Amino acid sequence: MMLRAPIAAIGFALALGAGFALSDAHAERLIVSVSNHRVTVTPNYSGEELVLFGSVEKDDKTPANRTYDLVVTVSGPRADMVTRRKERKFGIWVNTDYRQFLKVPTYLALFSNRPFDAIASPEVQRRQQLGINNVLLTQRVGPDYADVVPNDAFRSAFVRLRSQHGLYREATSAVTFLTPTLFRTGIPLPGEVPIGTYDVEIKLFADGALVARTDTAFEIVKVGFEQFVANTARQNGFTYGLAVAFMALMTGWMASIVFRKD
Amino acid sequence: MQLYLPIADIPVNVFLILAMGAAVGFVSGMFGIGGGFLMTPLLIFVGIAPAVAVASVASHIAASSFSGAISYWRRRAIDPALALVLLSGGIVGTALGVWTFTQLRALGQLDLLIALSYVVLLSTVGGLMFWEGLRAILRARRGVVVPLRRSGSHGWIHGLPLKMRFKRSKIYLSVIPVVIVGLVIGFIGAVMGIGGGFILIPIMIYLLRVPTSTVIGTSMVLTLVTMVIATMLHAVTNHLVDAVLALILMVGGVTGAQFGARAGQKIRGEHLRLLLGLLILAVGIRFAIELVIQPEDLFTIRETGGAG
Numbered sequence: 001m002m003l004r005a006p007i008a009a010i011g012f013a014l015a016l017g018a019g020f021a022l023s024d025a026h027a028e029r030l031i032v033s034v035s036n037h038r039v040t041v042t043p044n045y046s047g048e049e050l051v052l053f054g055s056v057e058k059d060d061k062t063p064a065n066r067t068y069d070l071v072v073t074v075s076g077p078r079a080d081m082v083t084r085r086k087e088r089k090f091g092i093w094v095n096t097d098y099r100q101f102l103k104v105p106t107y108l109a110l111f112s113n114r115p116f117d118a119i120a121s122p123e124v125q126r127r128q129q130l131g132i133n134n135v136l137l138t139q140r141v142g143p144d145y146a147d148v149v150p151n152d153a154f155r156s157a158f159v160r161l162r163s164q165h166g167l168y169r170e171a172t173s174a175v176t177f178l179t180p181t182l183f184r185t186g187i188p189l190p191g192e193v194p195i196g197t198y199d200v201e202i203k204l205f206a207d208g209a210l211v212a213r214t215d216t217a218f219e220i221v222k223v224g225f226e227q228f229v230a231n232t233a234r235q236n237g238f239t240y241g242l243a244v245a246f247m248a249l250m251t252g253w254m255a256s257i258v259f260r261k262d
Numbered sequence: 263m264q265l266y267l268p269i270a271d272i273p274v275n276v277f278l279i280l281a282m283g284a285a286v287g288f289v290s291g292m293f294g295i296g297g298g299f300l301m302t303p304l305l306i307f308v309g310i311a312p313a314v315a316v317a318s319v320a321s322h323i324a325a326s327s328f329s330g331a332i333s334y335w336r337r338r339a340i341d342p343a344l345a346l347v348l349l350s351g352g353i354v355g356t357a358l359g360v361w362t363f364t365q366l367r368a369l370g371q372l373d374l375l376i377a378l379s380y381v382v383l384l385s386t387v388g389g390l391m392f393w394e395g396l397r398a399i400l401r402a403r404r405g406v407v408v409p410l411r412r413s414g415s416h417g418w419i420h421g422l423p424l425k426m427r428f429k430r431s432k433i434y435l436s437v438i439p440v441v442i443v444g445l446v447i448g449f450i451g452a453v454m455g456i457g458g459g460f461i462l463i464p465i466m467i468y469l470l471r472v473p474t475s476t477v478i479g480t481s482m483v484l485t486l487v488t489m490v491i492a493t494m495l496h497a498v499t500n501h502l503v504d505a506v507l508a509l510i511l512m513v514g515g516v517t518g519a520q521f522g523a524r525a526g527q528k529i530r531g532e533h534l535r536l537l538l539g540l541l542i543l544a545v546g547i548r549f550a551i552e553l554v555i556q557p558e559d560l561f562t563i564r565e566t567g568g569a570g
Contacts, residue, residue, distance in 0.1 A: 157561035229268040241497025252328030255516030
């Protein structure tokens with residue numbers, strides 16, 4: 001497979017290594033909650049906004065008058081995706097090159113209280129995956145699995161297309177500190193949001209270093225009629241197909257009766 | 263009014279989809295075609311995934327062709343024998359088409375092939391129909407009367423063996439070309455995700471010399487059966503038929519088709535062919551432009567599975 005951009009080989013190991021940098025000297029603790037842990041998709045669902053709120057708990061070991069920065073990462077269910085690029089061949093535009101993205105989040109949102117550059121050094125940003133440019137988006141590159149540099153044409157096109165649908169977003173002023181230790185942020189979910197479990201990772205920084213982190217999650221589920229239809233379609237394809245075909249015949253028959261003019 | 267579609271996984275405006283169904287239904291009722299070649303691109307334009315659009319449109323076409331077929335049956339405008347022979351080829355063609363579709367998808371150039379076949383088929387059929395309609399109108403203006411069925415001008419098709427009498431159509435014809443036509447239409451329909459009525463009707467009129475009185479009704483039977491099979495296949499293999507979307511399309515479609523059929527009866531045959539030719543040609547040209555002009559975005563994303 002041909003690769004045009006140089007590959008900064010950030011392997012899985014780095015991702016696993018993130019998080020061990022925690023120092024035990026400080027003892028901040030994060031307590032968070034999402035306004036709704038179970039978003040139900042009903043017939044009139046057209047997007048929703050969740051609220052994440054929480055506070056920083058200090059104890060006697062915590063240095064006084066410390067100012068905090070907070071980064072919230074929301075990642076939706078993962079899926080494999082292909083990004084294709086069109087090129088002109090024989091006068092028409094055809095898909096020529098493509099790149100496969102493996103197990104990447106279908107929804108990705110990063111929120112912070114100020115720009116990532118002000119929160120931590122580029123090195124820490126990279127290690128803690130602060131900002132969409134630093135989030136690991138694994139691609140299949142020949143026999144290897146790796147992420148590429150942020151300005152790679154396929155990676156930036158992928159992020160841009162997802163952002164156009166509101167599925168990837170980054171806001172560096174979305175987290176508000178109500179008091180020095182109390183914070184909140186909104187999590188906007190567009191109408192075409194993928195169904196599944198969403199992981200929310202909250203990282204607390206002080207003086208450019210990670211001091212505490214915690215996780216929470218929420219799920220988006222179909223209920224009632226939506227769930228029934230989706231489940232039947234998946235589990236009983238034949239019966240479902242028969243039902244739809246029957247529905248089509250009934251609709252056609254009804255129409256011919258209603259509009260009959262003899 | 264927004265409504266969330268359970269399989270397409272997006273909220274849509276019900277009235278917009280109803281209106282689209284009615285508009286395409288009007289056209290399909292007027293010309294006696296399924297209208298899949300109009301509906302599928304419209305749904306994709308609204309933001310529905312192409313695979314879901316193709317799968318759901320199949321059931322929509324089944325509904326409108328059934329409603330059409332019933333009224334043609336009442337008017338005795340369906341030739342059951344001809345329909346059966348066409349179907350025997352059509353079913354095999356559909357199965358072959360679905361198999362080819364799967365093979366092509368593995369090669370990764372399915373989109374290009376579909377776009378190219380749209381351009382070639384639609385511009386050829388549309389262009390021929392437009393030209394023929396125009397000539398017929400000009401002839402009528404000049405007052406030249408040309409009988410549609412030129413007796414004695416039998417082509418090679420009428421020299422083939424295995425002849426069969428199709429009573430209602432009042433033709434005596436070999437079954438070989440009929441089966442082959444059914445096979446080709448079934449194949450094209452399954453690969454391109456369309457009913458194929460707009461290709462079948464001219465072939466039946468000009469190649470098989472089926473009288474216009476039974477052409478539309480009989481072609482509707484073929485469309486109905488192949489689309490029911492396509493719905494079943496899509497539901498069983500891909501699980502992508504959206505019942506809610508299909509129902510909205512059907513209700514709009516069958517309503518529009520009734521008004522379309524009435525409007526169609528008021529227009530003279532050659533004008534109708536001219537209009538249909540123009541419409542098909544326009545869609546073909548639109549696909550051609552899309553291939554030739556630089557797209558707004560050179561990149562596209564497609565989910566390849568592994569969700570969850």
